[in-house]
Amino acid sequence: MKYTLTIDQSTSATKAMLFDENAALVTRASVDHKQYYPQPGWVEHDAEEILQNAYKAAEQVLQRSGIAPSSVQAVAITNQRETVVVWDKRTGKPVYNAVVWQCNRGAAICDQLIAQGHEPMVTEKTGLIINPYFSASGVKWILDNVKGARENAEAGHLLMGTIDAWLIWNFTNGAKHATDYTNASRTLLFNIHTLDWDNDLLNIFTIPATMMPEALPCDAQYGSTTLNGLLAETPIAGVLGDSHGALAGQMCFASGMGKATYGTGSSIMVNIGEKALTAPKGLVTSVGFAANGKVYYAFEGNIHCTGATIKWLQDDLQLIQSAAETEALATSVESTDGVYFVPAFAGLGAPWWNNEAKALICGMNRGTNKAHIVRAALESIAYQVKDLMSLIQESGVALKELRVDGGPVKNNFLMQFQADMLQAKINRSPIEEASALGAVLMSGLAMNQWTSEEEIIALRKENDYIVPTMPSDKVNSLYREWQKAVKRTLM
Numbered sequence: 001m002k003y004t005l006t007i008d009q010s011t012s013a014t015k016a017m018l019f020d021e022n023a024a025l026v027t028r029a030s031v032d033h034k035q036y037y038p039q040p041g042w043v044e045h046d047a048e049e050i051l052q053n054a055y056k057a058a059e060q061v062l063q064r065s066g067i068a069p070s071s072v073q074a075v076a077i078t079n080q081r082e083t084v085v086v087w088d089k090r091t092g093k094p095v096y097n098a099v100v101w102q103c104n105r106g107a108a109i110c111d112q113l114i115a116q117g118h119e120p121m122v123t124e125k126t127g128l129i130i131n132p133y134f135s136a137s138g139v140k141w142i143l144d145n146v147k148g149a150r151e152n153a154e155a156g157h158l159l160m161g162t163i164d165a166w167l168i169w170n171f172t173n174g175a176k177h178a179t180d181y182t183n184a185s186r187t188l189l190f191n192i193h194t195l196d197w198d199n200d201l202l203n204i205f206t207i208p209a210t211m212m213p214e215a216l217p218c219d220a221q222y223g224s225t226t227l228n229g230l231l232a233e234t235p236i237a238g239v240l241g242d243s244h245g246a247l248a249g250q251m252c253f254a255s256g257m258g259k260a261t262y263g264t265g266s267s268i269m270v271n272i273g274e275k276a277l278t279a280p281k282g283l284v285t286s287v288g289f290a291a292n293g294k295v296y297y298a299f300e301g302n303i304h305c306t307g308a309t310i311k312w313l314q315d316d317l318q319l320i321q322s323a324a325e326t327e328a329l330a331t332s333v334e335s336t337d338g339v340y341f342v343p344a345f346a347g348l349g350a351p352w353w354n355n356e357a358k359a360l361i362c363g364m365n366r367g368t369n370k371a372h373i374v375r376a377a378l379e380s381i382a383y384q385v386k387d388l389m390s391l392i393q394e395s396g397v398a399l400k401e402l403r404v405d406g407g408p409v410k411n412n413f414l415m416q417f418q419a420d421m422l423q424a425k426i427n428r429s430p431i432e433e434a435s436a437l438g439a440v441l442m443s444g445l446a447m448n449q450w451t452s453e454e455e456i457i458a459l460r461k462e463n464d465y466i467v468p469t470m471p472s473d474k475v476n477s478l479y480r481e482w483q484k485a486v487k488r489t490l491m
Helices: 046-063 107-115 121-128 136-145 147-154 165-173 199-202 242-249 305-313 323-331 370-394 412-422 435-448 453-457 472-489
Strands: 005-009 013-019 025-032 072-079 086-089 159-164 176-182 215-217 220-223 233-242 257-262 266-275 284-291 292-304 340-342 361-364 399-407 426-428
Touching: 005 046, 005 165, 005 215, 005 435, 013 046, 013 176, 025 046, 025 086, 046 159, 046 165, 046 284, 072 242, 072 399, 086 136, 086 147, 086 165, 086 323, 107 136, 107 233, 121 199, 136 147, 147 159, 159 165, 165 220, 176 233, 176 453, 199 242, 233 242, 242 257, 242 266, 242 284, 242 435, 257 370, 257 435, 284 435, 292 370, 305 323, 305 370, 323 370, 323 412, 340 370, 340 472, 361 370, 361 412, 370 412, 370 472, 399 412, 412 426, 435 453
Parallel strands: 005 072, 072 233, 176 215, 257 399, 399 426
Antiparallel strands: 005 013, 013 025, 086 159, 220 233, 257 266, 266 292, 284 292, 340 361
16 A cells, blocks of 8 residues: 655644545644744744644654555645745745734735736736735745845845745755745736746746746646655655645536635635636635646635634633534524624635724624524624625636535534525535645646546545525525625724
8 A cells, every 4th residue: 555645734733644545544643833923913933843843743644654654655735825935045044934824014015016006917917916915925025124135035045935835845955946836826926827927026026036936737746855764765746735725635626616615714716617717806816726737727715714703602702612512502593583793803804805894793682692693603604605605606607516624514504504595505525634635636646646537536435415495585685684794894
């Protein structure tokens, strides 16, 4: 039996997982890393800590599995996406902490570029909006604010990359500076039509082209590694950002196939085919994944607070002891009795992109109790997904199926309400680690373990369909009230 060792480097931890040659998860290990908040709205990670944690997690997973290191045929990578590192190729040391996707330090840079009228050009080339969520403003901030960084970058001494590129460079002892198309497409510096770094974009963000990694398809080989002596020389094969990994892991190879990952926030992504269509206002277009000589594009929207809302009810309000209680509470009442909960704790993400919005609970009366609040919190998750899916469907992309993954999909009430709101069937995934599985599938293509999408799709053995049962007039009535509640947060 041959195995693929996958590094899943996320915002809070670095996981290592072993998958067998049937793409089944064998074992996993996870190592948390520290979050740094040097100023309000700023978020950083220590890139060197993340690298060491990748080695630690890999060592733990190999020990737990008991398999021989020689049985590992490839190392695959999936990662938190827009988080960016700038390092000196002479020393291998970062010049500053990694600027995390949640970090807002680039807001003034972005505002200035928008005021100068650059956004239409940027959106046309990248599919994105100018926003500090994406990597470019973080790199510019480092070059402008870290002593000597600008001079060293201009002299060709500095490199930049998302976390995958940082890991690949280190895993290969500096032999390979590369990223994949999906991570590249989230930087604001990559032209998704030409599939290359764009000089106009590099110029407006004042980033030297010598800093950029080589961009490759997801199913490429990215050099070889021993993972700091844990393995014999082993190919790095299969790299993509975590949301894209979930799209591939959910086997959304056809246009109109979409996935929703329910976590702290939620990432909604729908395959739109091999043409980079213009996204509806409020959404973005990215490279979905690139494999077998094809590039699939996707519409995407990111919701800030879904699972985080339930965590707030548990940890801060102490209305519940655990997330598992929410289903019984929600079904103990017939409705929310007019209560709506808009969880804009960190502003509102797509499709509103309003950082100033504040969370609210509205529509309460003297009879409102804990169950109504909990039910409204669960319903808010489904409403936010509908906000995005409605835009996608209005753009002319017909939703064939929404495949869902993440902890909250165990909640039967939430999943039924989600299907009702979308008026479409959803397919609850048995896959626990969809992002990592996507990296494994890309790795298998790179290693010729599989040669076609059909072979990969055949690996999916289970489907759990949930179909809508609520009448459309009731759906429309509930959703109209949700939209009114959202408007109140934007006032």
